[in-house]
Amino acid sequence: MSSLVLFAALLATPADAKKRKPAPDAEEVAAVILGQALTSDGAMDKLIELCDDIGHRLSGSPQLQEAVKWGEAKMESEGLDTHLEDVMVPAWIRGKQSAVLLDPIERPLNILTLGRSVGTPDGGIEAEVVVVDDWDHLESLGDAVKGKIVLYDVPFTDYGATVQYRGDGANRASRQGAVAVMVRSVSPASLDTPHTGAMWYAEDIETKIPAVAVTVEEAALMRRLSERGKTFRVKLELGAHFIEDQPSHNVVGEIKGREKPEEIVLMGCHLDSWDVGQGAQDDGAGCTAIMEAGRLIAALETPPRRTIRVVLYTNEENGLMGGKTYAEVHADEKFAAVMEMDTGAGQPYGWRVDQRRDDKEEAAKLAEETIAWLKPIQDLLEPIGANQLKAAGSGADIGPLVSQGALGLGVWMDTTGYWPIHHTRADTIEKIDPMNLRRNVATLAVTAWMIAENPELPPE
Amino acid sequence: MSSLVLFAALLATPADAKKRKPAPDAEEVAAVILGQALTSDGAMDKLIELCDDIGHRLSGSPQLQEAVKWGEAKMESEGLDTHLEDVMVPAWIRGKQSAVLLDPIERPLNILTLGRSVGTPDGGIEAEVVVVDDWDHLESLGDAVKGKIVLYDVPFTDYGATVQYRGDGANRASRQGAVAVMVRSVSPASLDTPHTGAMWYAEDIETKIPAVAVTVEEAALMRRLSERGKTFRVKLELGAHFIEDQPSHNVVGEIKGREKPEEIVLMGCHLDSWDVGQGAQDDGAGCTAIMEAGRLIAALETPPRRTIRVVLYTNEENGLMGGKTYAEVHADEKFAAVMEMDTGAGQPYGWRVDQRRDDKEEAAKLAEETIAWLKPIQDLLEPIGANQLKAAGSGADIGPLVSQGALGLGVWMDTTGYWPIHHTRADTIEKIDPMNLRRNVATLAVTAWMIAENPELPPE
Numbered sequence: 001m002s003s004l005v006l007f008a009a010l011l012a013t014p015a016d017a018k019k020r021k022p023a024p025d026a027e028e029v030a031a032v033i034l035g036q037a038l039t040s041d042g043a044m045d046k047l048i049e050l051c052d053d054i055g056h057r058l059s060g061s062p063q064l065q066e067a068v069k070w071g072e073a074k075m076e077s078e079g080l081d082t083h084l085e086d087v088m089v090p091a092w093i094r095g096k097q098s099a100v101l102l103d104p105i106e107r108p109l110n111i112l113t114l115g116r117s118v119g120t121p122d123g124g125i126e127a128e129v130v131v132v133d134d135w136d137h138l139e140s141l142g143d144a145v146k147g148k149i150v151l152y153d154v155p156f157t158d159y160g161a162t163v164q165y166r167g168d169g170a171n172r173a174s175r176q177g178a179v180a181v182m183v184r185s186v187s188p189a190s191l192d193t194p195h196t197g198a199m200w201y202a203e204d205i206e207t208k209i210p211a212v213a214v215t216v217e218e219a220a221l222m223r224r225l226s227e228r229g230k231t232f233r234v235k236l237e238l239g240a241h242f243i244e245d246q247p248s249h250n251v252v253g254e255i256k257g258r259e260k261p262e263e264i265v266l267m268g269c270h271l272d273s274w275d276v277g278q279g280a281q282d283d284g285a286g287c288t289a290i291m292e293a294g295r296l297i298a299a300l301e302t303p304p305r306r307t308i309r310v311v312l313y314t315n316e317e318n319g320l321m322g323g324k325t326y327a328e329v330h331a332d333e334k335f336a337a338v339m340e341m342d343t344g345a346g347q348p349y350g351w352r353v354d355q356r357r358d359d360k361e362e363a364a365k366l367a368e369e370t371i372a373w374l375k376p377i378q379d380l381l382e383p384i385g386a387n388q389l390k391a392a393g394s395g396a397d398i399g400p401l402v403s404q405g406a407l408g409l410g411v412w413m414d415t416t417g418y419w420p421i422h423h424t425r426a427d428t429i430e431k432i433d434p435m436n437l438r439r440n441v442a443t444l445a446v447t448a449w450m451i452a453e454n455p456e457l458p459p460e
Numbered sequence: 461m462s463s464l465v466l467f468a469a470l471l472a473t474p475a476d477a478k479k480r481k482p483a484p485d486a487e488e489v490a491a492v493i494l495g496q497a498l499t500s501d502g503a504m505d506k507l508i509e510l511c512d513d514i515g516h517r518l519s520g521s522p523q524l525q526e527a528v529k530w531g532e533a534k535m536e537s538e539g540l541d542t543h544l545e546d547v548m549v550p551a552w553i554r555g556k557q558s559a560v561l562l563d564p565i566e567r568p569l570n571i572l573t574l575g576r577s578v579g580t581p582d583g584g585i586e587a588e589v590v591v592v593d594d595w596d597h598l599e600s601l602g603d604a605v606k607g608k609i610v611l612y613d614v615p616f617t618d619y620g621a622t623v624q625y626r627g628d629g630a631n632r633a634s635r636q637g638a639v640a641v642m643v644r645s646v647s648p649a650s651l652d653t654p655h656t657g658a659m660w661y662a663e664d665i666e667t668k669i670p671a672v673a674v675t676v677e678e679a680a681l682m683r684r685l686s687e688r689g690k691t692f693r694v695k696l697e698l699g700a701h702f703i704e705d706q707p708s709h710n711v712v713g714e715i716k717g718r719e720k721p722e723e724i725v726l727m728g729c730h731l732d733s734w735d736v737g738q739g740a741q742d743d744g745a746g747c748t749a750i751m752e753a754g755r756l757i758a759a760l761e762t763p764p765r766r767t768i769r770v771v772l773y774t775n776e777e778n779g780l781m782g783g784k785t786y787a788e789v790h791a792d793e794k795f796a797a798v799m800e801m802d803t804g805a806g807q808p809y810g811w812r813v814d815q816r817r818d819d820k821e822e823a824a825k826l827a828e829e830t831i832a833w834l835k836p837i838q839d840l841l842e843p844i845g846a847n848q849l850k851a852a853g854s855g856a857d858i859g860p861l862v863s864q865g866a867l868g869l870g871v872w873m874d875t876t877g878y879w880p881i882h883h884t885r886a887d888t889i890e891k892i893d894p895m896n897l898r899r900n901v902a903t904l905a906v907t908a909w910m911i912a913e914n915p916e917l918p919p920e
Binding site for chain 2: 054107192
């Protein structure tokens, strides 16, 4: 955006705002899209097929490829030009998972091995448990955790602050000689509900030690035992392992632009899920919402000025190979915006605007300009409360494109109901409010349409 | 209560109310008890020992007998005169439990066999599932459920309205030729959380068919499949069975009355639990709250006018043999009141007043008199919000004594947090608010003391 336009935007009164809006028919069409999105259960119907008939969709699994075929056929049947793009993905196998607390009485623990973890040697691992509060506490224990199993009992504050123990916990404990780690499930609530999710091994560690999630309840039990000065052991038997990488695909559906087909508005989600529950909110809902938004736009009499592209990414959960591969292959294309929905299906608030620049001041200024540019579009979504904008991260799958300079937009929504079911067997369809799912479709479809139709590209 | 006293009570103004109160020192002592109950974690400390060191306590199990020994020793050490009373109890064994939904894809279901259910024959039971809304719907299906597995998918309204499908569902389905039943867990909330509980077989049924609880999530999945017109099967393999009845005990702790030792104020709970979770709220909290109330009263310089008796009943969950046996053996004793805490450990509101008379009008009049009689006692608990009284059922264990004419008082409390964890692995200690547990102890101890101390017996 030139500084003159920026100046005008900053001075803009509500009356002036009209001047920056796209051609009037764009808004009329947006109103039609809004009405259709809010009165159709197309996303929910697709979600039921995906989750009930195919089920969860772990990277490298046959179910994921079932979902790939389903997504391609569904978008084709709904008027989009579709194709598949090859991606090799990791294939981690959960295998057997057993944990038994041996003291003061023997009782089985309800665990989930963390994704990408190694298994235990033959005969399992049996060791005393050390309950750890946080990184500082771990460090202060020094050699005291040698030969022990570390339990990270870190209460949920927000996802970012807590999930680091799941991701990096095995590395830090291994460096101090621990033989395994257990991580309190990353969740604000539990009804005996373990949460899986990805962990990773640093290159410098000598020993890859296994990592499991325990429930909030059983972390609390071990915390109590520890506070009473009791010594107690856990036995872990885990069959987790990798097999060779498997062929998979990003699924692409497109509505070619009528004037600027080479400029693309991309809507993304991830089709893979963890191997528990149905992956209904993570990220089945995101996939079927963007597919439905694509269907509504594909059904219009006149295609949008720019190309709208729907991408169901593969392998977000434990590798991000879908997003990384896509960004490499499509590095030379021009993206007007890349959008993602991947935090459940709560009431949408609007968009998290994500533009990355090396210079922080430049990035902040750009975010401000972009938010001003988007505001007239978001006004159309005020009736459903989805008209808010803030500078924040957008989405994992589109992240590599955003890092290459594209404008990232992540659906910003209420996630109260999301974190308690995230990465669990409880991530199931009946927890989704169909009206909120419709509102998310409306948010995606109206915003994608208006950006694709705008004579100007967003600020960059 | 004589009609003259009743007349006076009905006319009583707040100023008059004083006349009916017990001797002033009783209230002074009650204030001491209140203060001690609200500032001590004695109940929580005992609950941690019971749940963490012994664990769940199924009828007929060695753990239940561990708990019996623990309860006796604990009350003895806290100043009560203790003894055990023999009770033979049923011993139901859960054994293997496996359920697999075979269509449209194979997936394991997270079930719990219902208590007292039979198992499946060798090789299990595999059959088509029929989703049923309620009793009327089942009846309307007639022979259509023959050879099928009936799923009762009944949303939680209140416990009483919903639990009948768990209890009686197998009988009704068996009479129409079904081969097994699945019951949607009796709960207002779920995070992949099956709820067990008791079922029973009617004498007239030809075939005892097995019964399991499924999660709210998986009931919803099967409901969706059914609404889409799909045919689907479930395979059940259940090892549930009874072994011979086992010896167990009611655990009794007593503070002998100084003037009327033959008149008894009884506080009850049940020490047994289901074989999942810790039985922390059902009914560990009730047991340790009444034990703590007993400890506080036993520690007073002067014992109460009447006897106060703490009874930890055995085998409530699947037989009520503790309560039944107790009422038979103690039928000739004089109970001033029998109290129970068995609905969790939420904020106490006061008491459910339970007096049973053949004549309904007489019962209603008696409840009114008793509520008026109790009101001055409850005024002492107004500072903690536990001063409300209503005519309602009291408790299962004390039920047989109440049926023999005793005044039953059940702690009336907030149960919002109780039903979601009731009979699940999620019934664990960390969900209990220690302040609410203290308030419950205060409610029990103050009320028991004041009834025991009152020169008059409650109306009867």
